[in-house]
Amino acid sequence: MSKFNNLWIWISKNGEERFKLTFKQIEDIxxxxxxxxxxxxxxxxxxxxxxxxxxxxxxxxxxFEKI
Structure with missing residues (x-):
């Protein structure tokens, strides 16, 4: 399990094609x-x-961009 696993799960559930997160948002997630x-x-x-x-x-x- 990755130390960024919570972030990857959050991103996968977001569903948007493209979006930005601030460093602070990434740290919080x-x-x-x-x-x-x-x-x-x-x-x-x-x-x-x-x-x-x-x-x-x-x-x-x-x-981040959906592939």
Whole structure:
């Protein structure tokens, strides 16, 4: 089980084609702080029907897209 499992489940249930979450929203949903390991763990997301789009450090957002 991934440390971001709660986030992946939430995203898969969202159902939107494309959406953005702030780093704070991701931390709240996942129940853990977002850190550099997110870049490794994001490879698990396609199993849930989504992929990570753009990660904006300036805006502190991550975009997600249905695949």
């Amino acid at each position: 996942a129940g853990i702080p977002i850190d550099h390991s997110f870049l490794t763990y994001k490879k698990e997301l396609p199993e849930y029907g989504y992929k990570v789009g753009k990660i904006s450090l300036k805006e502190q957002t991550v975009s």
